[in-house]
Amino acid sequence: MSTKNQTISGFILKGVSDVPEVQALIFILVLLIYLISLGGNLIIVLLVCLDLYLHTPMYFFLSNLSVIDISTSTTTLHRIFVDFATHNHMVSESACMAQIYMFGAVTCNELSILAAMSYDRYVAICRPLHYHTIMSRKLCGLLASVSWGFGFIEMIPTFVFTTRLTCFISKEIDHYFCDILPIRDITCSDTSLLDLYMLIFGNINIFILLVLTITTYVFIIACILRISSSAGRRKAFYTCSSHIMVVVIFYSSIVLQYIVTVSGNNIGTNKIFSLFNTAVVPMLNPLIYSLKNKDVKSALRRKLNFLSKKY
Numbered sequence: 001m002s003t004k005n006q007t008i009s010g011f012i013l014k015g016v017s018d019v020p021e022v023q024a025l026i027f028i029l030v031l032l033i034y035l036i037s038l039g040g041n042l043i044i045v046l047l048v049c050l051d052l053y054l055h056t057p058m059y060f061f062l063s064n065l066s067v068i069d070i071s072t073s074t075t076t077l078h079r080i081f082v083d084f085a086t087h088n089h090m091v092s093e094s095a096c097m098a099q100i101y102m103f104g105a106v107t108c109n110e111l112s113i114l115a116a117m118s119y120d121r122y123v124a125i126c127r128p129l130h131y132h133t134i135m136s137r138k139l140c141g142l143l144a145s146v147s148w149g150f151g152f153i154e155m156i157p158t159f160v161f162t163t164r165l166t167c168f169i170s171k172e173i174d175h176y177f178c179d180i181l182p183i184r185d186i187t188c189s190d191t192s193l194l195d196l197y198m199l200i201f202g203n204i205n206i207f208i209l210l211v212l213t214i215t216t217y218v219f220i221i222a223c224i225l226r227i228s229s230s231a232g233r234r235k236a237f238y239t240c241s242s243h244i245m246v247v248v249i250f251y252s253s254i255v256l257q258y259i260v261t262v263s264g265n266n267i268g269t270n271k272i273f274s275l276f277n278t279a280v281v282p283m284l285n286p287l288i289y290s291l292k293n294k295d296v297k298s299a300l301r302r303k304l305n306f307l308s309k310k311y
Contacts, residue, residue, distance in 0.1 A: 011096050013079060013089045016176045016271055027084040033279045034077050040286030041066035044296065051299040057135040058124070059296075061117045062289060064144050065246075068113060069282035071106045075099060076177040076278040083176075096178035101159040103179065103278075108151030111209045114247055116143040118216040121240040126223040154201060161194040175271065177278075206254070213247060242292045246285050253277050 016026050048054045048063040083089050123134050167188040175182040224236045257273035290296050
């Protein structure tokens with residue numbers, strides 16, 4: 001559907017699949033994943049807020065990560081539910097631009113929070129005697145505020161450049177939500193400023209945060225290897241193993257999706273990686289922390305016992 005040199009008042013989202021027979025299956029599967037993700041992350045947020053034993057910097061950042069995961073999945077996956085329920089794949093231009101902004105912002109926020117969590121683990125393992133002095137409430141609040149503000153501020157120029165795209169060769173977006181790359185693929189407006197900003201600030205910021213996280217863990221691993229007892233090494237590694245798994249999964253999915261995007265126009269594969277990033281990763285994070293973390297499991301048991309005695 002060609003609309004070249006015409007202003008478009010809205011877009012049509014093609015969804016995850018064009019095959020009608022699998023759309024119901026995709027809807028059920030994504031809804032199940034979303035409910036697990038939402039429930040798991042909400043439980044972590046509530047436990048951290050209500051259980052005094054979890055009022056530590058580590059769980060403060062974990063609750064922030066859970067809020068970001070809820071925001072990521074809700075911002076993107078709700079379009080799958082709306083499209084299936086209403087059979088209306090039309091999205092207004094303003095709603096599309098807002099979705100691009102929110103998804104980009106919460107993705108940047110997650111990168112920043114993961115970097116802050118790696119610093120928390122560095123202090124806990126390499127400077128244990130000074131942990132509570134260094135990781136004060138003031139510093140934790142500052143790191144969280146910078147992490148949240150970073151994404152929302154960084155995405156402002158991207159949002160401005162995107163709203164200035166007024167010429168499109170089609171109003172069909174071959175995706176299940178509004179993302180910057182599919183929008184850029186169908187525009188006939190000049191995207192040089194947008195491309196330059198994404199290259200300089202987007203990719204470089206991701207690279208810097210990745211390098212900071214990796215560098216932090218190089219110091220952590222070096223510190224763990226200097227511990228004389230094997231039991232001490234296992235305990236130290238255990239305290240950061242959950243975060244390592246989350247970082248590896250999150251960055252691997254981003255890198256693989258970037259490689260697929262750059263290497264070719266395999267839209268189907270790109271959608272799969274996007275679905276993994278926006279649905280599976282937010283579901284895995286609370287599962288990893290709850291299954292591997294004794295403090296979270298103990299806090300959950302305490303609250304369940306309290307509720308059972310009360311009712």
